[in-house]
Amino acid sequence: MDIDRDTFTGQLVDDLSYSYTGIFEPDDVRTAVDEAWEAIATRSRIPAFIPVLVTRRAREQLMARAQAEGRVVKKVPELLFVCVHNAGRSQMAAALAEHLSARRVHVRSAGSAADPGGDIYPLVVDSLRERGIAMDVAYPKPLSDSVVRAADVIITMGCGDTCPYYPGKRYEDWDVRDPADQPIEVVREIRDDIQARVTTLLRQILN
């Protein structure tokens, strides 16, 4: 299937302008969609998935900006997990927090130096799948200012001071081992370490 950029993005701008009626002008939506297209279409290896990836990126950026600028009311706390590549630790932490939260938080993850064309480490995906958690729709993405500003709780893992500081947010830095290039046994240990930390964090936030 060939994708015609103008046809596809025109429809997506219509859809998201409808979604964000009263929150963003169509010009803001057009800018977000164009940025998403530029970020993704040139790097994507499977053309049939470009529409899905562009849509997700545009939607996520608009929601993060709407929250960051107070244009929408957050119904649950926003958690942001940050590591370097958004390919291991922050993905695991976000997936486990989602898994354990029964919809009482919303979760994002990002990498301070994420490769936008990269993949989540395969053994990380395996270690979560065997615990019942699918990573089908997750992908590494770089940290954006909107996402940081939209967060209520920010957990960093191994990314040092690259995450900008904003007052009024809860920050924690977790000393968790990097699963890159580790065998599955070690990846499982890291998963369980992160789960224990996520469990404690959710208990603190939600009580």
Place this chain on the structure above:
Amino acid sequence: MDIDRDTFTGQLVDDLSYSYTGIFEPDDVRTAVDEAWEAIATRSRIPAFIPVLVTRRAREQLMARAQAEGRVVKKVPELLFVCVHNAGRSQMAAALAEHLSARRVHVRSAGSAADPGGDIYPLVVDSLRERGIAMDVAYPKPLSDSVVRAADVIITMGCGDTCPYYPGKRYEDWDVRDPADQPIEVVREIRDDIQARVTTLLRQILN
């Protein structure tokens, strides 16, 4: 990867008991997990995905029951789309409502006669993917009483009177063509017909 039922379900019961602390007893969680395992493990064609499917099913059933019984507070309206097989119309409607709602509703779908081992029609998946909507994690599932009771708005398509009636909910029946065995051009028309209806519905609910 072999899955040991007791190891996997034991961990899942622990996880979901944590998620639902104060809402369900571990025995309730155990029952939901066992039911999910029985419904899925015997029919699943890809053993590696059993944990993911069982987890999703158990989690969805617990959340629907918690809502139906007033054990949790709904933060947004719950929409339920029902058709016969949950392989075409109700899946499209749910996906489009999710796509267009900017998190202001939560969406479920089910089939009055869904085959729990069935698949969503491939051209339905294609027609949504070209509009930027991924159906990776969706699968046909039968209607359950909890899901009906948990809903605030129930839209039926082609399933007649098989959806039980509860007072206090908004019901609509949509006369939408069935995409089964139709060529992609027709499936796209059906998608656009459903999108127009979803747009109207969301405008009514959210204003």
